[in-house]
Amino acid sequence: MRCERCGAPIGNKIIRYNGILLCEKCARDLNVEDPFRGTAMLGQPFSILGELSNALMSASNDLDFANANTQIRCPRCKTSLRDVETNGAVGCIECYNTFNETILKDILKRQGTSEYKGRKPGTRADIDETSAVKDKPETEAPAKPKIEVQPSKPEKKEAPKATKADLLEKIKKADLGTVSDDDLKEAMMLAAKNEDYDLAVRLRDELKSRKGDN
């Protein structure tokens, strides 16, 4: 579930304001989080009247907005705002300007972002074909002899350290869902050793959730 205002994922606490789903941060920004809690309320005995009048005002705004749905139409194809909201479809390019706010809200709700990261028209996507090669059996391993040619002094001792650091770096960047249990455990121990407790906790939670799944 995502916040319908900023698109951030919503945690355990579900807050609705005027029918809109909000995350805790947005709820705090809009002063709607737990309106009846805290000392502020006790300090301001008349605030409850304010809340009530706000609720009435927003309800009337909602009514106005509902009427407006039928009236707002795309000047070019005559698609109405209600059509866009109910069908999730627009009639022409101009609709994107006319119903910009509604469309962006819908996109944020569905996808969590409205940032375009794809290719431009007439160009090709830069696809990393090595990811497909990973699945194939490793028949070619030309890198090994090269390593043996390197000067072989005390660097041998540093090698395991480098791989451990690499593992941590790799795991920091990687999607945890793709990392094996063993790697997660090892990385968790390393992270704790390096006092990177944030990462260690993330890894522990991932391991826990996997155990829970099984």
Next chain:
Amino acid sequence: MWYEKPGKDTDVVLSSKVTIVRNIKGFSFPAKMSDADRENAMGMIRQAGGNMGFNFIRCDEMDDTAKEDVFDQYYCKYNFLNSEQKTAFLLGKKEGLGVLLGDKEHISIVSFVSGDDILSAYKSAEEVAENFEKEMEIAYSDKLGFLTSDIRYVGTGLSISFLVSLPGIEKTAGALAILSKRAEKYDWQIRPILQSDGNKEAGMFEIKSIATLGVSESDMVSRAQKVIADAVKLERSCRTNIYKKKTLIVEDQFYRSYALLRYARKIEATEVLNLLGWLRFGLDNIKESEVDLDWDTINMLTHKVRRDYTAVDSRGRKNAASAGIRADKIRKALKKDNERG
């Protein structure tokens, strides 16, 4: 037919599908188009498609055999082929590559590949999309990307999906939830496939991308490879586990299913898919099987049964007739396979 070709991981993945949608700037989207605009836009697309070697066919000029062929190969909807609005199809020289014109969007490029090979499916579709983008002015905004009639596709206009058979995961408690969670991490979804009558197809699922914004095309392809690798791994382990625990039941169901498919004279699509699911369980697990059967035949049968054009518009009496024809076709396919073996 593309689905008769051998592919990777065909024991689990039946097909990889890529859809890229595009619209021409200056025209309303198909739902709001006037007839004159529709003709103009189609003329432009026909010319651009002709330059790429595509054959243009109007749906209202197709005979039943052609419709059956397009329905079977390109998974076109029955409504698209029999639409009152003018729709058309660009048939590519490459098998599994086609373009739907005038459906929800002006141009919907579809690319199918047998088994798990999303990279080649994507590349074929992208090449066509790129050529269209060079030949005509496409609806595009720097902020939102490619503009589409359906808001779900605005952005890359790209949708990737896999048709998978997961009888092992379906029969293992909690396995589907694990796979769904994995898919969600990549902004993907997994959903059971429903037939036109609302019945669930046994063990058949679609694994599909959701995001079209916030991800690049290359990210989507690489996520697709990860998601499908997870699904294949999990399904295989579920099949093996079930076979180890319930060997006698699986073997019994395997041979029973084969016998029914091999000798039945009348059979419904739902039953066929259920029986094919049991064949998938046993095929790799049962050593020294007394049945000569391969994955290509099982997958071909699955496709044929799922995409039966004659069964789509059939109601009442016609159903019984198609059940008989279906059983005939299956018998022939299995007989051929046995003789070959």
